[in-house]
Amino acid sequence: MFSLDLLRDAVVLGLLLGCFYAAVSVGLSISFGLLDVPQVAHPAFLVLASYGVYLCNDWYDIDPLLAGLLISPLFFVIGLITYRLYYETFERRGSDAAVRGIAFFFGVAFIIEVLIILQFGVDQRSVSAAYIGKAWRLGDLRIPMRQLVAFAVALALTISLATYLSKTFMGRAIRAVAQDEEGLRLMGANPVRVKQFAFGIATAVLGIAGALLIIVAPVDPTLDRVYIGRTFCVVVMAGLGSITGTLAAALILGVAESIVLTMFGASWAPAISFALLLGVLAVRPQGLLGR
Amino acid sequence: MRAGSIVFWFGAVVFLAAVFLMTQAVGNEYPFFAGYVILQFVVLSVAWSILGGYAGYVNFGTNAFFGVGVYSAVVLVKAFQAPLAAQIVVAAVVGSLLGLGVGLLTLRMRGIFFSIATIAVAIIIETAVTNWRFVGGAAGIQLQRPPVMPPFDSYVKMLFFVQALLVVIAVATTRAIQNSRIGRGLQALRDDELAAECAGVPTLRLKLLACVISGALISAGGAPAAMYLQYANPESAFNLNYSVSVLAMSLIGGTTHWIGPVLGAVLLGTTQQLSAVTISSEVNVLVLGIMLVLFVVGAPKGLIGLVRRRSKLERAGS
Numbered sequence: 294m295f296s297l298d299l300l301r302d303a304v305v306l307g308l309l310l311g312c313f314y315a316a317v318s319v320g321l322s323i324s325f326g327l328l329d330v331p332q333v334a335h336p337a338f339l340v341l342a343s344y345g346v347y348l349c350n351d352w353y354d355i356d357p358l359l360a361g362l363l364i365s366p367l368f369f370v371i372g373l374i375t376y377r378l379y380y381e382t383f384e385r386r387g388s389d390a391a392v393r394g395i396a397f398f399f400g401v402a403f404i405i406e407v408l409i410i411l412q413f414g415v416d417q418r419s420v421s422a423a424y425i426g427k428a429w430r431l432g433d434l435r436i437p438m439r440q441l442v443a444f445a446v447a448l449a450l451t452i453s454l455a456t457y458l459s460k461t462f463m464g465r466a467i468r469a470v471a472q473d474e475e476g477l478r479l480m481g482a483n484p485v486r487v488k489q490f491a492f493g494i495a496t497a498v499l500g501i502a503g504a505l506l507i508i509v510a511p512v513d514p515t516l517d518r519v520y521i522g523r524t525f526c527v528v529v530m531a532g533l534g535s536i537t538g539t540l541a542a543a544l545i546l547g548v549a550e551s552i553v554l555t556m557f558g559a560s561w562a563p564a565i566s567f568a569l570l571l572g573v574l575a576v577r578p579q580g581l582l583g584r
Numbered sequence: 585m586r587a588g589s590i591v592f593w594f595g596a597v598v599f600l601a602a603v604f605l606m607t608q609a610v611g612n613e614y615p616f617f618a619g620y621v622i623l624q625f626v627v628l629s630v631a632w633s634i635l636g637g638y639a640g641y642v643n644f645g646t647n648a649f650f651g652v653g654v655y656s657a658v659v660l661v662k663a664f665q666a667p668l669a670a671q672i673v674v675a676a677v678v679g680s681l682l683g684l685g686v687g688l689l690t691l692r693m694r695g696i697f698f699s700i701a702t703i704a705v706a707i708i709i710e711t712a713v714t715n716w717r718f719v720g721g722a723a724g725i726q727l728q729r730p731p732v733m734p735p736f737d738s739y740v741k742m743l744f745f746v747q748a749l750l751v752v753i754a755v756a757t758t759r760a761i762q763n764s765r766i767g768r769g770l771q772a773l774r775d776d777e778l779a780a781e782c783a784g785v786p787t788l789r790l791k792l793l794a795c796v797i798s799g800a801l802i803s804a805g806g807a808p809a810a811m812y813l814q815y816a817n818p819e820s821a822f823n824l825n826y827s828v829s830v831l832a833m834s835l836i837g838g839t840t841h842w843i844g845p846v847l848g849a850v851l852l853g854t855t856q857q858l859s860a861v862t863i864s865s866e867v868n869v870l871v872l873g874i875m876l877v878l879f880v881v882g883a884p885k886g887l888i889g890l891v892r893r894r895s896k897l898e899r900a901g902s
Contacts, residue, residue, distance in 0.1 A: 331695065331699075391695050392636075393835070395642045396835055396876060396880050397876075397877055397881065399644065399828060399831065400828070400873045400876035400877040401873075401877060403828050403870075404870060404874060407866050407867075407869050407870040408870070411866055411870070518707075519707075521700070521703060522703070522704060522707060525700050529697075529700075560711070561715065563707055563711055564708045564712070567705075568704070568708055570700065570701075570704050571689065571704045571708070574690075574693060574701055575689055
């Protein structure tokens with residue numbers, strides 16, 4: 294019933310899936326991991342991006358990946374506005390505001406979800422592109438082309454973001470503000486502007502991540518609820534803010550989900566990420582490669 | 585303090601008597617059908633505020649406790665044809681055990697980590713119930729109401745009265761906590777957990793207690809929903825909409841005093857029931873979400889805060 298071949302296939306597909314999870318989580322790794330913003334609305338923004346890509350694809354027949362790139366600047370601006378609003382109303386007012394900050398993002402997530410339902414209905418939406426529907430045969434293993442495309446783009450995205458954070462001036466500033474905000478202030482820089490810019494980047498990445506989400510599988514408005522588990526699982530397991538950790542954690546999640554899917558069936562899949570998340574929170578809250 | 589208690593219990597008795605008279609006098613079932621939901625949200629919001637308001641731990645897992653309440657009732661009905669009172673009591677016990685479990689698991693988690701962990705618990709339980717054949721799995725389960733007990737002439741009216749009773753129990757419990765050492769301890773750990781611990785407040789024990797009581801009350805409030813709907817499925821019993829509704833109602837009302845969640849639940853619940861007739865349920869959730877965001881941004885202390893500020897200003901002016 295359960296053979297080594299099946300296991301091997303599950304692991305291969307899981308690794309592909311894991312890279313994709315890294316791409317959808319890497320933004321949260323910056324906004325929540327580095328900046329300590331309780332961005333519960335991250336998955337809602339992700340699904341919103343998918344619907345943006347869907348519109349571009351449906352109306353103008355633009356390739357979903359290109360569409361994702363096109364809407365990224367828009368999401369950058371959305372990120373800037375969101376952070377500014379969050380900073381002015383909550384972060385500046387200190388500890389009591391933390392509870393309300395969480396409620397704020399939870400509310401924003403619901404508003405986005407309902408707006409999508411009102412506009413598009415609850416039906417699933419998907420995009421069309423040349424590579425969707427084809428498959429690549431590797432021995433007796435059939436890998437859907439959409440998974441491969443998502444894998445390649447996700448890997449490129451994660452690596453380039455890691456490079457950006459470690460090699461460029463602005464990237465280092467973002468990591469600096471995460472480590473010592475006061476220190477940055479003493480150096481004459483404005484930590485709030487750095488954080489705002491970083492939050493913008495974290496949200497802009499969602500443009501491409503949203504494109505990958507709708508390439509991998511059809512999207513429906515309440516998909517963000519499952520992705521709360523997946524993205525937070527990856528970011529917490531990674532150790533807050535570590536991009537390499539994000540990739541490693543996402544691969545673990547992908548393989549775990551894929552194996553459970555093959556062994557027990559799809560109805561158990563949503564619980565995997567949440568169970569892993571709970572386990573990590575309870576046992577090793579600092580993550581795999583914790584700060 | 586003593587005088588306040590007398591007023592409170594007098595109010596509670598008057599409230600229950602009014603509800604009872606209403607079930608006897610009014611023939612139309614619809615007001616009870618709608619009113620039940622409002623009372624249910626009063627129970628959930630008041631219970632939520634024990635942990636979310638006094639202790640400052642934002643529980644996103646209201647749906648977990650609610651669904652566990654519903655499914656405790658479902659199991660009891662399916663296995664033993666148990667009466668309503670037994671369903672509620674057992675749901676409260678299961679809810680308190682779940683609360684204990686959540687509390688132990690999240691003992692060292694704060695802020696957003698606690699909130700995310702509670703969502704996780706909800707999804708895991710929902711998935712388990714979805715895969716549980718005995719209670720119907722994902723397709724759900726139909727339930728038969730037993731014959732109604734006198735003096736009530738319809739089951740919905742009886743459920744309405746029962747839910748009103750639960751409102752009194754929930755409010756009385758929350759009020760007792762608020763006025764006791766427990767409540768003050770919870771508020772202390774909300775403001776500064778480390779300082780509270782250093783000052784000798786048994787923070788861990790208080791948090792566990794808050795989880796247990798809050799969980800028991802939410803599950804008890806959810807238990808009658810099985811008989812109310814005569815149907816249960818995991819997707820609706822564990823719907824995240826319960827979490828966002830209860831969060832919104834509590835925060836909009838204000839969580840520093842038990843009257844806040846009551847106000848929030850009555851106001852928003854009534855609006856929802858009125859608007860459900862005319863507009864879709866999605867718009868309902870949208871209005872709720874927007875109100876939530878507006879209030880957390882503009883009126884941090886909720887309706888209570890607004891009223892108190894006004895009365896303070898008037899006092900200062902006069």
